[in-house]
Amino acid sequence: xxxxxxxxxxxxxxxxxxxxxxxxxxxxxxxxxxxxxxxxxxxxxxxxxxxxxxxxxxxxxxxxxxxxxxxxxxxxxxxxxxxxxxxxxxxxxxxxxxxxxxxxxxxxxxxxxxxxxxxxxxxxxxxxxxxxxxxxxxxxxxxxxxxxxxxxxxxxxxxxxxxxxxxxxxxxxxxxxxxxxxxxxxxxxxxxxxxxxxxxxxxxxxxxxxxxxxxxxxxxxxxxxxxxxxxxxxxxxxxxxxxxxxxxxxxxxxxxxxxxxxxxxxxxxxxxxxxxxxxxxxxxxxxxxxxxxxxxxxxxxxxxxxxxxxxxxxxxxxxxxxxxxxxxxxxxxxxxxxxxxxxxxxxxxxxxxxxxxxxxxxxxxxxxxxxxxxxxxxxxxxxxxxxxxxxxxxxxxxxxxxxxxxxxxxxxxxx
Amino acid sequence: xxxxxxxxxxxxxxxxxxxxxxxxxxxxxxxxxxxxxxxxxxxxxxxxxxxxxxxxxxxxxxxxxxxxxxxxxxxxxxxxxxxxxxxxxxxxxxxxxxxxxxxxxxxxxxxxxxxxxxxxxxxxxxxxxxxxxxxxxxxxxxxxxxxxxxxxxxxxxxxxxxxxxxxxxxxxxxxxxxxxxxxxxxxxxxxxxxxxxxxxxxxxxxxxxxxxxxxxxxxxxxxxxxxxxxxxxxxxxxxxxxxx
Numbered sequence: 001x002x003x004x005x006x007x008x009x010x011x012x013x014x015x016x017x018x019x020x021x022x023x024x025x026x027x028x029x030x031x032x033x034x035x036x037x038x039x040x041x042x043x044x045x046x047x048x049x050x051x052x053x054x055x056x057x058x059x060x061x062x063x064x065x066x067x068x069x070x071x072x073x074x075x076x077x078x079x080x081x082x083x084x085x086x087x088x089x090x091x092x093x094x095x096x097x098x099x100x101x102x103x104x105x106x107x108x109x110x111x112x113x114x115x116x117x118x119x120x121x122x123x124x125x126x127x128x129x130x131x132x133x134x135x136x137x138x139x140x141x142x143x144x145x146x147x148x149x150x151x152x153x154x155x156x157x158x159x160x161x162x163x164x165x166x167x168x169x170x171x172x173x174x175x176x177x178x179x180x181x182x183x184x185x186x187x188x189x190x191x192x193x194x195x196x197x198x199x200x201x202x203x204x205x206x207x208x209x210x211x212x213x214x215x216x217x218x219x220x221x222x223x224x225x226x227x228x229x230x231x232x233x234x235x236x237x238x239x240x241x242x243x244x245x246x247x248x249x250x251x252x253x254x255x256x257x258x259x260x261x262x263x264x265x266x267x268x269x270x271x272x273x274x275x276x277x278x279x280x281x282x283x284x285x286x287x288x289x290x291x292x293x294x295x296x297x298x299x300x301x302x303x304x305x306x307x308x309x310x311x312x313x314x315x316x317x318x319x320x321x322x323x324x325x326x327x328x329x330x331x332x333x334x335x336x337x338x339x340x341x342x343x344x345x346x347x348x349x350x351x352x353x354x355x356x357x358x359x360x361x362x363x364x365x366x367x368x369x370x371x372x373x374x375x376x377x378x379x380x381x382x383x384x385x386x387x388x389x390x391x392x393x394x395x396x397x398x399x400x401x402x403x404x405x406x407x408x409x410x411x412x413x414x415x
Numbered sequence: 416x417x418x419x420x421x422x423x424x425x426x427x428x429x430x431x432x433x434x435x436x437x438x439x440x441x442x443x444x445x446x447x448x449x450x451x452x453x454x455x456x457x458x459x460x461x462x463x464x465x466x467x468x469x470x471x472x473x474x475x476x477x478x479x480x481x482x483x484x485x486x487x488x489x490x491x492x493x494x495x496x497x498x499x500x501x502x503x504x505x506x507x508x509x510x511x512x513x514x515x516x517x518x519x520x521x522x523x524x525x526x527x528x529x530x531x532x533x534x535x536x537x538x539x540x541x542x543x544x545x546x547x548x549x550x551x552x553x554x555x556x557x558x559x560x561x562x563x564x565x566x567x568x569x570x571x572x573x574x575x576x577x578x579x580x581x582x583x584x585x586x587x588x589x590x591x592x593x594x595x596x597x598x599x600x601x602x603x604x605x606x607x608x609x610x611x612x613x614x615x616x617x618x619x620x621x622x623x624x625x626x627x628x629x630x631x632x633x634x635x636x637x638x639x640x641x642x643x644x645x646x647x648x649x650x651x652x653x654x655x656x657x658x659x
Binding site for chain 1: 468471473474493494497498500501502506508512513514516517525526528529530531533573577
C-alpha cells in the first residue's frame with residue numbers, strides 16, 4: 001500500500017515535470033490558452049468581491065439608520081398601492097404627532113420630520129440639492145448618531161425654531177475641507193444657519209436621502225418658517241421601538257393609534273403607512289440577488305469560454321503529439337500515465353491562469369476600492385484556485401482520455 | 416544454456432476493415448532464445464510489421480499462443496503489456512522517434528521514469544547507456560542538434576537502458592546513409608556480443624545478413640527460418656556486395 005502511494009506520487013511528480021516542459025516548450029500557445037482562464041477567473045473574482053463590497057457597505061449603512069425605527073408616513077415606501085391613491089391620502093400633521101406621542105406606550109423616542117431640498121453654501125463652497133431634515137430634539141434619540149464635533153440642537157433651539165444646524169460628515173468635508181465647521185454660519189436656501197454639530201461618518205454606501213452623511217439636520221420650525229408652510233406639508237413621524245424585538249408590537253400600536261387619531265372607521269383601509277427598514281432590506285436583497293445571479297452567470301460564461309479554449313488546445317495538442325504518445329506507450333507508459341500527463345498539463349495551465357487571474361483581480365480591486373469599498377476575501381482566493389483546477393481537469397479530461405486510449409501501433413504509424 | 420524468451424505457437428492476426436476480414440498473420444510459430452541475433456525479413460504486406468508488433472507486445476494475437484518468458488502475452492491486460500514493453504523490450508525505430516523537445520539524457524531516461532526508478536539512479540544509468548553507445552559528450556544535446564546516426568544511437572541507448580530481454584529494431588538503418596548504417600550495425604553487433612538478444616526487422620537482404628538467423632515472412636506465413644552461414648560482421652568481414 002505504501003509502495004503504491006509512493007509510486008503514485010512519483011508518477012504525479014514526473015507527470016508534472018513533463019507537463020511543465022511541454023508548457024514551456026509551447027510558450028505562445030500556453031500563454032494564449034492561459035489568457036482565457038486569466039480573464040475568466042479575474043472577472044469571476046472581481047464580480048464576487050464587488051457584490052460582497054456592495055452588500056457589506058449597504059448592510060453597514062442600513063444598520064446605521066437603525067433597524068428598530070418605524071416611519072409613519074403618508075407614502076408607503078414599498079407597496080403596490082397606486083401612486084394617485086397615496087397622493088389623495090390626508091396629510092400627517094404636527095397635531096397628530098403630538099397626540100400620538102402622548103398616547104403611545106411602546107416607543108423609546110418619537111420625532112416629527114419634515115424635509116426640504118436646498119442648496120447649501122459656505123463661502124465659495126456649495127452643494128446642490130441637499131436633504132434638509134427638520135425635526136425636534138428627540139430626533140437624535142431615534143438614531144445612532146455620533147458626533148465628530150459639537151452636539152445635536154437642543155430642545156430650546158428646536159422649540160424656538162432657531163437657525164441652527166447639524167451637518168453630516170460628507171457635507172462637512174465638502175463645505176469645510178479644513179474641518180473647522182463648528183460655529184460657522186452656512187446658507188441653506190439663502191437663510192443663515194449656525195452649525196452646532198458635525199456627525200461622524202454613518203454609512204458610506206446608502207444612496208440618496210437615506211444617507212445621513214449628506215444631510216443637514218435643523219429644527220422643524222425653521223423648515224416651516226423658511227421653506228414650506230406647515231399647513232400644506234405632510235410630515236413623517238419617526239418612531240424608535242424600545243428594543244428591536246418590540247418593533248412589530250410598536251408597529252401594531254402605531255397603526256391602532258394613528259387610525260384612532262385620524263378617525264378611520266373600522267373596515268376602511270389605512271390612509272397612512274408605517275414603513276420599516278425591513279421593506280428596504282427585502283427590496284434590496286431581491287435586487288442584489290438578481291445582480292448576483294446574473295453577474296456570476298455572465299462572468300462564469302467567460303470562464304466557460306476559457307475552458308472550451310483549453311479543451312480545444314488540448315485536443316490539438318493530443319493530435320499533434322500522437323506519435324509522441326505512441327513512443328511513450330511503446331517504451332512503457334500506461335494508460336493512466338498518459339491520462340495523468342495530459343490532465344496535469346491542462347490543470348497546470350489552468351492553475352497558472354488562475355493565479356494570474358487572481359493577481360489581476362486583486363489589482364482591479366484596488367482601483368475599484370476608490371469608488372466602492374471592496375476587499376478580496378480569503379475565500380475568493382481558494383474558490384478561484386479551486387475553480388481553475390476543476391476547469392483544468394474537466395477541460396482536459398476528454399482530450400486526455402483520447403490520448404490514453406490510443407492504440408500504440410496506430411499512434412506510432414501516425415504521420 | 417540459453418533460456419527461451421519468445422515462444423509463438425500458431426498465432427494469427429485478423430483485422431476487420433469495414434466488412435472484410437484481412438489475415439495479416441495466418442499461422443506463425445517460432446522460438447527465439449536469449450543472446451540470439453535474428454532478422455525478420457519480408458516484403459511489404461507480408462505481415463512482417465504485424466509480427467513485429469506482436470513480438471513487441473504492442474498488439475495481441477487473434478489466435479494461437481504467445482509466451483514471453485513463459486508468461487502468456489495473449490491474455491495480458493493493457494497495463495501488463497505496458498509493463499512488459501517497459502521492462503523486457505527495447506524498441507529501436509526507423510525514424511528514431513525521440514522526443515524532440517527533450518535532450519538525449521531525458522530521452523534515454525524516459526523508460527526508467529515509467530519503471531519508477533528514482534531520479535539520481537536514472538540519470539546515472541541513462542548517462543552510462545549514452546556512454547556505451549559512444550555519445551558520452553552529447554548528453555545535453557537535443558535531437559535536432561544531433562546527426563541521424565547520433566539520433567539512432569540515442570534511441571539505442573534508450574532501448575538498452577532498462578536491460579531488456581530483447582532489442583526490437585524496426586528498419587534501424589532505413590533513414591541513414593550506408594556508412595552511418597554500417598556504424599549502427601556495428602553497434603548492434605557489439606551489443607549482441609555482450610549477450611543481448613536482438614530482433615531486427617528489415618526488408619534489406621544486406622542488413623539481414625548481419626544477423627545469425629533469418630526468418631522470412633510472406634503472406635502471413637513463415638516462409639523460411641534459417642541460420643546464416645556467412646554473416647557480415649561489420650568492420651571484420653566486409654563482403655563485396657556491401658559496397659553498393
